Amino acid sequence: MSSPSPQVLAMALLLLLLAATSYVTALNLHGVGTPEGLGSGLNTRSMTSWDINLWPRKDRVPTVHYKFGDETVDHDAVLAGMATIEKDTCIRFKKVQSFLYFGSHLIIRNSERTCSLHVGRKWMNLFGQNLYLTKICAANPGTVLRQLVRAIGKNPEENRYDRTDHIHVMYRNIQTGHYINFIRWFYRTFGVPYDFYSILQSGPLASSRNGKTTLYAKDLQMQSLMAVERTQLSFMDRLLINTAYKCTEDWLEDCNEGSNPCQNMGYLNATCSCDCPDGTLGDTCQNKTMSYNDALLATLSPLTETLDVNATVSTTDYPTPQDAEVVFTKTFTSAGHTEINITFEGFNLSPRCADDSCCEEGLEVHLSNQRPPQGTWYCGNEIPTGTTLSANGTLILFYMKADSPGNTYKGFNANVTFV
Incomplete structure (x- = not known):
């Protein structure tokens, strides 16, 4: 039997290299996995999926090449998501003019089944990588943005x-x-x-x-x-992406700053001004008025609070139906009391969805401070008027309602008393 020709050996070696590359890329899709419960003493910053999955920088500009795989994709929705990322980072999206483009790029396609993609750039993937959007996904600006942020390499x-x-x-x-x-x-x-x-x-x-x-x-x-519904990058999203892609380093150099002048985790942006986290004020974020999470709650969920006195809890303007999104958490803690009762005077929420969840509107009731929590969801008309539920020491009510134009459901009204 004759020996394989050099051309055949070269082709076999190339295929082996591509297979190994695909395997390494798969391993680095998220990094190194670990089962729940393993100790957390390792340095998570020393192991990364970011570096290998980042899109390349050209003339200091991280560039994501892309093309639309078919005309049924909602181009405007995708371009709006790209514009959001470009506004908040130094990353730029560049459309490929030729369908024969040879190099790493996104191919954005319509899907009838699911929204899916590879997290970050596939290493040495010269023929493009698919980003699938269903029509339902494309109709939600937040979902489109989430897919694009995953495509540039950020994990959930x-x-x-x-x-x-x-x-x-x-x-x-x-x-x-x-x-x-x-x-x-x-x-x-x-x-x-x-x-x-x-x-x-x-x-x-x-x-x-x-x-x-x-x-x-x-x-x-x-x-x-x-x-709560999200359609923009949070401050921490912007900070992480801009740090990973070295945008913050470039902006410091462009602004002739030897070090970051911004305080409390703020960073210098492309306009040479500080991008400050929620809960801070001042040109250099120097005045911290509250924690990041508390500042977000005050803006996005102002009805969230902790109480230790009798109170009435209800949806906004009960019993008038509300269209707008509402999310809040009410925590009742007893001081010297052993029991907290909640009596419902009315309960009329959106019914359960096809998957049996309270996906449009629901109230989750926790009758203790058990860890991990064990709440019970209620929606529709599942709590009859006059029903009393009793909690031991702590009562937690978590209510969420999606934006629903034309809503006809009244909400709920209940009285909380300490015994």
Whole structure:
């Protein structure tokens, strides 16, 4: 038998190299996975999926080449999402003029089934990588932006290795086949803290198989930030992306600054002014008025509060139906009392969705401060008038309602008393 020709050997070597590259890329999709419960003593900043999955810089400008794979994709929705990222970062999206483009690029396609993509740039992927959007996904600006942010390399917050300091993941409530979406990964966070308001923080009912909560914040007031609709990058999103792509370094140089003049985690942006986190004031973010999370709650969920006295809890202007999105968490803690009662005078919310969840509007009631939490969801007319529920020491009410023009449901009204 004759030996393979040099051309055949070269082709075999090339195919082997491409296969190995694909394997390495798959390993670096999120970083290195670890099962829940493993100790957190390792330095998460030393292991990263960012570096290999970043899009390349050309003349100091990180550039994401893209093209539309078919004409059924909502071009305007995608371009609006790209414009948001370009406004807040130094990343630029550049449309490929030729369908025969040879090099890393996004191919944005319509899908009838699901929204999906590879997180970050596929290394040595010269024929493009697909980003799929369904019509439902494309109709939601926040969803389009989330997909694009994942495409530039940012992972969901609930995949952070330090997430166990901030959230509980309720695996028993997660759909079969979706567990991989909740694995903790080692990837670089650049010192940016966990962000409940990140564009890539999933909501409390993400991938639920039974209508029950899958993600609980350890501080249940943060449920409100997890649930509120997001259509822009949060401050922490901007800080992390701009740090990872070295935008902040370039802007310091362009502004002739030897070091960052901004305080309290602020950073110098392209206009040579400080981009300051929520809860700070001043040209250099020097005045910290409250914590980042408290500032967000004050703006996005002003009805969230902690109480230790009798009170009436109701939806806005009950019983008048409301169209706008509303999210709040009410925490009642007893001081010397052993029991807290809540009596409902009226309860009329949107009914359960096809997946049996209170996806449009719902009230989750916690009758204790159990950890991890064990709340019960109610929607529709599931709580009859006059019903009294009793809590032991702590009562927590988490209410969320999506934006719903033409809503006809009245909401709820209840009295809370300490016994």
